[in-house]
Amino acid sequence: MTTTIREAVRGVAALLSENDIEGAAREARLIVAHALDVEPGRLTLIEHDAMTSDVEAAIHAMVAKRAERVPMSHVLGYREFWGRQFFVSGDVLDPRPETETLIAAALEESFSDVLDLGTGSGAIAVTLVADCEGARGTATDLSDAALTVAARNARTHAVQTRLQFQRSDWFTAVEGVFDLIVSNPPYITALEMDGLQPEVRLHEPRMALTDEADGLSAYRAIFAGARKHLSPGGRIIVEFGQGQCPDVEAIAQANGWRDTAFRTDMSEKNRVLVAKDPV
Ligand SMILES: C[S@@+](CC[C@H](N)C(=O)[O-])C[C@H]1O[C@@H](n2cnc3c(N)ncnc32)[C@H](O)[C@@H]1O
Incomplete structure (x- = not known):
């Protein structure tokens, strides 16, 4: 039958x-x-x-x-993000809906050169360059495998000529100045790792999830290094985890970023910090 x-x-x-x-x-x-x-x-x-x-x-x-418990994005081979399909494999973080809060904040003002630190699948960099006419970008990651996935997504969405990829430990290999710096870095603490859902713990790269410490190491590196790579009046926008808002703001302010504001996600939780260069 x-x-x-x-x-x-x-x-x-x-x-x-x-x-x-x-x-x-x-x-x-x-x-x-x-x-x-x-x-x-x-x-x-x-x-x-x-x-x-x-x-x-x-x-x-x-x-x-x-x-x-293989994630649905791996089963289907893609994840829908900001209206586009992104190829996703076990080499990259599965782009999350919360990260669309960062995209919305970034697109509030135009930019011409964006730097995406820890690009993973390229979801942030590809989306921003695709949605901001004429913009160019640099997308970095410490993982070569992630950069391969991001480059594939850039080709799929026809932005490969406007986006370059660079292996870098946060700012170490980055050259040049940008008017927008964005990042969704690994922010889960080492202690929280065992409690994650199997889809995340077993199928996403550990280095995409945790800094193996207090979940704040990347913010320290990013806010300490950003001034040298941000043009006058530029913006830096980072995503963070639930409850990390005061710590991330304190790190930004300790590094001289005084003009800070937050954006909330769909659950009305602070999820993204926008810091502006005061010049
Ligand atoms: C939370 S994932 C974000 C991926 C993607 N931007 C997104 O939002 O879907 C963090 C990314 O940072 C990368 N990463 C981890 N440590 C890094 C480092 N020291 N320097 C640069 N990238 C790093 C990971 O490989 C991973 O791709």
Whole structure:
């Protein structure tokens, strides 16, 4: 007997639920739609169609991975961020919706040269250069594998000629001056690592998550080094974790950044600090 698309979605949702996956019904639709190569919104229109054995095999492989708590972005091969699809693998952080707060803050004013420190998948750098006409950028990371993924995403979104990539330990290999510096650095403390969800702890690069210390090392390096690389009147915008707002502001101010403001995420929590050069 053949299985219909509707039955397949239900079966996948049940399997994911049995494996304690939150949002199993939504993920089931994404998996089946991906295997069929259709938009998830079209599934209802074709729900009585029969599945082919190829599609069933593709679904089976994806469900097996997801049941092992491989993140959905790795199962599907992409993550939607600020309206674009980014290729994501185990070499980079899965771009988070909270990081769109940083994008919104950065796009409040125009810029011509942006530096993204710790670019990972390139989600921030690619988005900013793509959405600010004529802007150029430099995207850095300490991980060569991450830079390869970021360069692939830059090509996908046709900004490769306006974005250059540089392996660097924060500012050490960076040259030049920028009117916008952005970063979403690793901010989880070493002590918090064991408590993370398996999708994060087992499938995302450890160096993308933690500084192996108090979660604030990157902010110390970034605010100490930024002045030399920021043009007069420029801005520096960083994302931070819940509860880190006072510490990150104190680090900025200790390094002479007095004009600071915050932006909140979807949960109304302070998530991003914007520091302006007072000149
Ligand atoms: C939280 S992830 C952010 C990735 C991406 N910007 C995003 O928002 O999705 C932090 C990134 O910083 C990089 N990183 C860690 N230590 C670094 C260092 N010392 N210098 C430069 N980049 C570093 C990691 O490899 C990782 O790609």
